[in-house]
Amino acid sequence: MTFHQGRTSKQSERTKTNFKQALIQLIHEHGFSHVSVTDIVKRADYNRTTFYLYYQDKFCLADELKTEMYNKIKESSMNKYKEGVSIITVSMNATSFELTHFIYANQPFFNLYLLEDTLPGLHRDLPQAIYEVLSEHFQLVSVNPNRDINYDAHKLYMAHGTAGLLLDWIEKGYPFSPDSMSKRLIHILDSFAKAFMITSVHSI
Incomplete structure (x- = not known):
C-alpha cells in the first residue's frame, strides 16, 4: 500500500465514522424514521455527493453501523481468551x-x-451476538458433573439473560461501573458453570 492509498483509506474511514455518529445523534433527536440523508450530511458537515460515494441510502448506513457494532460486541466478549485454554470461573x-x-x-x-x-x-442484535459467541466458541463445564449445559436452548437462555441484564444497566443510566457490572455477570456464571474453554477464535 502506498502512502497515498493509506491516507485515502484513513480519510474514508473517518468520513464514514462521521456519518455514523451523525446518524446516532439524529436518531436520538428525531427517531430513525424521521431522519433523512439531507439531515445526515448536514449534521456530518459533508455534501450528498460524498454520502453517495459510500452509501445508497440511510438504510445502508444503518446496516453498516449495526454490523460494525455487532462484530465488536462479539470481539469484546472473548478477546481476552486464547483458543484451547480452560478458564476457571472463580478465577x-x-x-x-x-x-x-x-x-x-x-x-x-x-x-x-x-x-x-x-x-x-x-x-435483536445484542442477545444474538452473545448467543453466537456462546454457541460457536464456548464449551462450558457445569458445576454439576452429571449435567450438560452446552445444548442450544441453554446457551440461548444464557444469551438472552445476559443481554437482559446489560439492557437493564443501560436503561437505568449505568448505575454501576463497568467493572461492577462484569463482576455481577461473572457471579451469575459461577452459579452454574465452574469452567469454560474457547474452542475457536477464527470466525470472530
Whole structure:
C-alpha cells in the first residue's frame, strides 16, 4: 500500500465514522424514521455527493453501523481468551472480558436500544451476538458433573439473560461501573458453570 492509498483509506474511514455518529445523534433527536440523508450530511458537515460515494441510502448506513457494532460486541466478549485454554470461573475478575467496558465507552450507540424508533432490527442484535459467541466458541463445564449445559436452548437462555441484564444497566443510566457490572455477570456464571474453554477464535 502506498502512502497515498493509506491516507485515502484513513480519510474514508473517518468520513464514514462521521456519518455514523451523525446518524446516532439524529436518531436520538428525531427517531430513525424521521431522519433523512439531507439531515445526515448536514449534521456530518459533508455534501450528498460524498454520502453517495459510500452509501445508497440511510438504510445502508444503518446496516453498516449495526454490523460494525455487532462484530465488536462479539470481539469484546472473548478477546481476552486464547483458543484451547480452560478458564476457571472463580478465577475470573472484572478485567476478564471487555464487553461491559465496550458498552460503557459507546453509550450513544447502546442508548439506541432504549428507543422504539431506532435502527431497524437493533433490538435483536445484542442477545444474538452473545448467543453466537456462546454457541460457536464456548464449551462450558457445569458445576454439576452429571449435567450438560452446552445444548442450544441453554446457551440461548444464557444469551438472552445476559443481554437482559446489560439492557437493564443501560436503561437505568449505568448505575454501576463497568467493572461492577462484569463482576455481577461473572457471579451469575459461577452459579452454574465452574469452567469454560474457547474452542475457536477464527470466525470472530
